[in-house]
Amino acid sequence: MLGEDRRLQILERIMREHGYEKSALLEILHAAHELYGYFDKVLLEYISERLNLPPSHIYGVASFYNLFKFRRPGEHIISACMGTACYVKGAEEIISAIEKEFNLKRGGSTPDGKLSLFITRCIGACAMAPNVTIDNEVIGKATKEAVLERVRKFLGG
Amino acid sequence: MKPEDILKIANEEVERQKSYKCRINVCCSSGCLPFGALRVLKAFEEAIKEFGLQRECKVSRTGCVGTCSVGPVVIVEPGSYLYQGVTPEKAREIVKSHIISGEPLKETLYMNEAFFRKQLRLVLRNAGKIDPLRIEEYMAVGGYSALIKCLTKMTPKEVIDEVIASGLRGRGGAGFPTGQKWNFVAREKNTPKYVIANLDEGDPGVFANRTLAEADPHAIIEGMAIAAYAVGAEKGYIYIRAEYPLAVQTLREALKQAKSMNLIGKNILETQFNFDIELRMGAGAFVAGEETGILASIEGRRAMPRPRPPYPATSGLWGKPTLIQNVETLANIPIIILNGGSWFAKIGTPKCTGTKCFSLTGKVNNPGLIEVPMGITLREIVFDIGGGVPSDRKFKAVLVGGPSGGCLPESLLDLPIDYESLTKAGAIMGSGGIVVIDDESCMVDTAWFFTDFCVDESCGKCIPCRVGLLKMRNILERIMRGEGRLEDLDVLAELGEYVRDVSLCGLGQTAPNPILTTLRYFRSEYVAHIIDRKCPAGKCFKKEVMGEA
Numbered sequence: 001m002l003g004e005d006r007r008l009q010i011l012e013r014i015m016r017e018h019g020y021e022k023s024a025l026l027e028i029l030h031a032a033h034e035l036y037g038y039f040d041k042v043l044l045e046y047i048s049e050r051l052n053l054p055p056s057h058i059y060g061v062a063s064f065y066n067l068f069k070f071r072r073p074g075e076h077i078i079s080a081c082m083g084t085a086c087y088v089k090g091a092e093e094i095i096s097a098i099e100k101e102f103n104l105k106r107g108g109s110t111p112d113g114k115l116s117l118f119i120t121r122c123i124g125a126c127a128m129a130p131n132v133t134i135d136n137e138v139i140g141k142a143t144k145e146a147v148l149e150r151v152r153k154f155l156g157g
Numbered sequence: 158m159k160p161e162d163i164l165k166i167a168n169e170e171v172e173r174q175k176s177y178k179c180r181i182n183v184c185c186s187s188g189c190l191p192f193g194a195l196r197v198l199k200a201f202e203e204a205i206k207e208f209g210l211q212r213e214c215k216v217s218r219t220g221c222v223g224t225c226s227v228g229p230v231v232i233v234e235p236g237s238y239l240y241q242g243v244t245p246e247k248a249r250e251i252v253k254s255h256i257i258s259g260e261p262l263k264e265t266l267y268m269n270e271a272f273f274r275k276q277l278r279l280v281l282r283n284a285g286k287i288d289p290l291r292i293e294e295y296m297a298v299g300g301y302s303a304l305i306k307c308l309t310k311m312t313p314k315e316v317i318d319e320v321i322a323s324g325l326r327g328r329g330g331a332g333f334p335t336g337q338k339w340n341f342v343a344r345e346k347n348t349p350k351y352v353i354a355n356l357d358e359g360d361p362g363v364f365a366n367r368t369l370a371e372a373d374p375h376a377i378i379e380g381m382a383i384a385a386y387a388v389g390a391e392k393g394y395i396y397i398r399a400e401y402p403l404a405v406q407t408l409r410e411a412l413k414q415a416k417s418m419n420l421i422g423k424n425i426l427e428t429q430f431n432f433d434i435e436l437r438m439g440a441g442a443f444v445a446g447e448e449t450g451i452l453a454s455i456e457g458r459r460a461m462p463r464p465r466p467p468y469p470a471t472s473g474l475w476g477k478p479t480l481i482q483n484v485e486t487l488a489n490i491p492i493i494i495l496n497g498g499s500w501f502a503k504i505g506t507p508k509c510t511g512t513k514c515f516s517l518t519g520k521v522n523n524p525g526l527i528e529v530p531m532g533i534t535l536r537e538i539v540f541d542i543g544g545g546v547p548s549d550r551k552f553k554a555v556l557v558g559g560p561s562g563g564c565l566p567e568s569l570l571d572l573p574i575d576y577e578s579l580t581k582a583g584a585i586m587g588s589g590g591i592v593v594i595d596d597e598s599c600m601v602d603t604a605w606f607f608t609d610f611c612v613d614e615s616c617g618k619c620i621p622c623r624v625g626l627l628k629m630r631n632i633l634e635r636i637m638r639g640e641g642r643l644e645d646l647d648v649l650a651e652l653g654e655y656v657r658d659v660s661l662c663g664l665g666q667t668a669p670n671p672i673l674t675t676l677r678y679f680r681s682e683y684v685a686h687i688i689d690r691k692c693p694a695g696k697c698f699k700k701e702v703m704g705e706a
Contacts, residue, residue, distance in 0.1 A: 023475075025457035030399065030438055064459040064616075066441030067399055083361030084560065084592050085518035087606055121441055122361035123400060124187055126516055127225030127524040131191075138191030 002042055007035040015050055022053055029062055038069040066121065074109040074116035076154060078134050078147075083122030085129035094130060095119070097144045102151065114155060158419040159427050160305040163296060166418075170297035177215045179256060181205075182232040183243075184285060185218040186371045187364070187403050188225030188525075193244065194218075197229045200245035204252040214256055217294075220372020222285035223276075223526040224267060232285060239267040272523050275541055277504070277530045279512050280488045284372035289407050292414040295375040301420055303491035304379050307386050308428045311494075316387040317343060320490065322498025324510035329355055329446070329483035330558070330587045331663070332509075332576035338480065341470035342388040345478035350390040352432075353474070353481045354381050355451060356397040356404070359443035360559030361610065363590040365514035366484050368526050370397070370404035373488065374411035378434065380487030382421060383494060385432040388480050393434040395484075396451050400441065409436060443560075443614035446588075447662045448481045450616070461616045462662035483588075485514055505531030509575035519556075519592035520546045529574075536570040539593055550595040554679070558587030560607040561667035563674035564600060583674040585667055599694035600679040601686055604671045605633045611668035622665030625656035629672055637697040641687040650676055 002008055014031045018024035028047060029039075036043060039062055048055040062068050080086075080095045095106060098117055102110060109116040125131050128140030132147050135154075139147060174180070183189075183198040201216045224230055227241035233251070238261050240251060247265055255261045278284070287294040295301070307316050321336030342350060354377055358366040370377060381393050397405055412434055415421045423431045437455050444450045445460035452474055454460040473479020489511060493501045502510045509531040515538065518524045522544030529538065539545065539555055546552045554564045563584030565572070572578050576586050594603060608630045617623045629652050632645050653669035653676075660666045676683065685693050692698055 021457075023455075023457040026440060026454060027437070027457075030440065061457070061459055064442060064461075065439070068440060084556070084590065084606070085362045085524070087361075088519045088592060088594060088598060088603075121359070121400060121443075122363070124358075124364035124367045125191060125225070126362050126364055126518040127188055127526075128192070128228070129518060129524075140192055 002046060011035055012050075020051055022051060025051065025053070025058070025061055026065075029068065033068055038072050040070070071109075072113075073118075075114050076135055076151075077116045077118065078132060078151065079118045079120045080106075081121075081123050081125075081129070081131040081133070082119045083126060083129070085126035086122075086131055089129045091130040094132060094142060094144050094147055097148060098151070101148055102155075115151070160309055163301055163305060163418070163420075163426070166293055167296035167299075167302075170293040174215070174297060176212075178213045179215075180234040181214060181216045181251075181256075182219040182234065182285060183216065184221055184228065184230045184232075186221035186225075186368060187401070188221055188368075189228035189230060190403065192228050194229040196245050197231065197243050197248050200248035201231075201252065204249045208252060208257060210252070210256060217288045218290070219287060220284045220289050221368045221526060223281070224272060224523070225525045226523065227267060230267065233261070240265045241267040269523060269544070271544065272525070272527075272542055275529060275533065275537055276527055277512050278528050279492055279504070280369060280376075280485055280514055281372065281526070281528050282492070283376065284368065287373070289372055289374055290410055292375060292411070292418065295373070299495065300375050300491070301379055303494035304382050304386075304420065305426065306494055307383050308426055308430055313343060313387045313389065316383060316494065319498040320387070320493060323493045323501035324498075324508075325486065325489055325493060325501065326509065326576065327483060328485035328489075328513065328589075330585060332586060335482065335486055338470065338482075339384065339387050341468070342390075342478050342480045345471060347478055348389070349392060349477055350388060351474045351477060351479040352381055352385045352388065352390045352393040353451060353455070353479060354393065354395040354484050354487055355446060355448075355481055356395055356401075356484045357439045357446040357451060358398060358401075358588060359439075359446050359614075360588045360590050362518050362592050363516045363559055363588045365516050365526055365589050367398075367401045367404045369484060369488055369514070370401070371407050374408045375415065376488040376491060377408070377484045378411060378415050378421065380484075380490035381434060382425070382432055383490050384480060384482065384487060386430055388478075390480065391431050391433070393432060394437050394455055394474075395434060396437045396439060396445070396455060398441070399438040405436065405438065412436065442616075443610075444616045444662070444664050447664060449662070451481060452479065459616070461618050462664075464661060506573065506575055508577065513574065513586070513589055515589045515591050517543050517591050517593070520550060520595040520597070521593040522547060531575050532573045534571050534573055535565065535591075538574075538591060539570065543593065546593060546595045550597060552593070553596050553598065554594045554600065554603075556590070556592040556594060556603070556671070558585035558667075558670070559590040560610045561585065561664065561670050562587050562590065563670045564594070564603060564678065565674065566678040569678075583670060583677060585670065587667075597694060599692050599696035600675045600682045601633060601637055601692070602694070602696045604675045605630065605637060607671040608633060608668070611664065615664065615668075619661035619665060621656045622660040622668065625652055625660075626665070626668055628652060629656070629669065633672070636683065636686045637692075639686070639690045639698050641683075643684075643687055645687070646676060646680070646683055
């Protein structure tokens with residue numbers, strides 16, 4: 001996963017900026033996650049080595065926080081908000097419909113790696129609930145039909 | 158920079174703004190942004206250029222005014238005309254009709270005055286009125302003059318006395334008296350000391366802190382600097398959810414500006430006072446908002462709370478005295494310093510002074526962000542400000558205080574809002590989430606949703622929270638599958654009280670609230686599930702997700 005590309009140099013620079021401080025672990029994990037999109041063993045072991053922290057500690061911290069992913073996400077990402085306001089306004093129904101239509105489970109991807117479905121914590125656009133984010137675009141006051149149609153469109157094209 | 162320089166910048170900005178006949182404020186907050194606010198902003202700028210009005214009319218991007226369900230919203234000054242659902246096409250029409258011909262575009266105006274009538278905007282005083290990315294605009298409305306007053310005319314003790322006189326209590330949920338907390342940290346001899354601004358707004362359905370940071374970041378920074386001066390801290394952290402990218406970006410930019418003007422950093426305004434602020438991002442852990450959890454997270458560890466004492470005031474970040482305040486609390490500080498503690502103490506109720514921001518969501522006609530004086534009733538919030546539930550449904554309950562808050566029935570709607578009365582009713586002030594629930598929702602299912610959230614977010618350190626909540630959720634699932642027994646209700650109540658009383662931190666101590674309050678006020682729904690094997694709202698008995706644990 002690491003490779004000798006620019007991402008590694010950027011990560012190294014960020015670690016240097018933080019003086020390889022153990023207390024900056026969360027900041028460094030953020031940077032690595034942003035660069036690579038998810039964590040795998042090689043990446044976490046690399047960070048562990050550079051910060052001189054046991055791999056168990058790195059994994060322990062990384063897996064504690066919901067934001068971090070440990071599997072490569074699909075090409076397109078649907079993030080369905082499951083905050084209180086969205087739940088009360090029927091988010092569950094939309095999520096089940098996506099699962100059924102595209103044959104994937106929440107937290108997972110389709111076998112061809114084209115589509116992932118994630119459940120997110122509240123994105124804070126509660127007055128527009130329910131909200132579904134498709135590839136960084138938020139659909140407010142979402143309906144099952146609107147979301148499915150949008151996804152079908154880019155999967156088809 | 159000296160204090161005079163700041164006042165000069167403020168005056169110049171005031172003069173500059175006076176040179177405009179009108180001003181168009183486009184809300185570019187997280188509520189409006191996903192729905193085309195930037196396109197609207199651009200359309201206004203282009204229209205102003207097209208009609209050659211650049212000298213008369215200023216177009217600004219601002220923060221949230223609260224009517225988030227009808228975005229993108231735009232305010233035209235003078236007159237505070239609020240437009241809703243503005244599109245780029247309508248933007249051009251507004252310029253033509255309102256700005257040029259002086260005739261407001263009636264069909265696009267937000268006519269619901271009731272939404273604002275009972276509100277009192279102190280914390281959100283600048284939200285929607287200033288450009289959060291221009292420090293000059295904050296200064297033009299008196300920003301940073303409270304910090305100047307503290308540094309030049311007040312001793313740290315006088316600052317603390319003013320805050321004590323105001324009666325301000327922590328807005329993060331627990332309501333601890335702010336001035337008293339400052340006193341604890343101030344009298345510690347151990348240095349360095351730290352100030353942490355808590356913006357880890359993890360409650361689903363709550364967005365007040367985010368809105369504040371997006372609309373008026375300097376109010377938070379100024380409040381922090383004053384707090385640091387009062388307690389003798391030299392370093393501060395703003396701990397913010399990573400799920401709030403716009404708030405992160407806004408704060409980052411605001412910090413940069415404040416640093417460049419020497420409002421934070423070394424020898425602030427050429428005094429002996431040093432205070433630096435760093436931004437730290439959370440990564441999606443509800444428990445990181447707990448005060449000892451936040452410490453662990455900033456130190457780069459899992460955000461697991463620890464027993465108190467020692468309290469963070471004595472032993473916080475890296476074992477040093479640390480003041481932790483919610484950002485809403487901090488944003489109150491500048492106006493308390495400028496107007497005096499006794500002025501602030503007159504607002505709200507005698508024991509609960511000031512205002513509180515609430516995120517009003519769920520089945521209500523006017524969802525959005527509101528700020529109301531303490532002591533207002535839930536009925537006023539839900540029905541007067543919120544406009545009640547949509548006409549075809551019936552009000553059933555209101556959830557106050559986030560996922561570990563309580564579900565209160567109609568009979569308690571006349572409850573005045575303050576920390577004590579909410580706790581007595583089984584709810585909490587929490588971070589100010591109010592979710593209105595109608596007869597479409599099943600209360601057992603609602604309790605399940607929140608319990609499930611807390612099970613997921615439990616850090617696993619203490620047994621009552623880790624195991625107790627899981628057991629409670631499993632019992633709920635059994636009831637929802639139609640396999641419940643009447644004894645289950647007693648077990649739920651007993652377990653709930655146990656988890657509440659002996660959990661280590663605030664998460665476990667409040668997590669049973671949804672179950673305990675629904676048992677208390679909506680027991681008949683539980684009984685219907687158990688005896689009649691029927692869900693009155695028609696929600697349960699068909700869930701496939703049930704019964705995995």
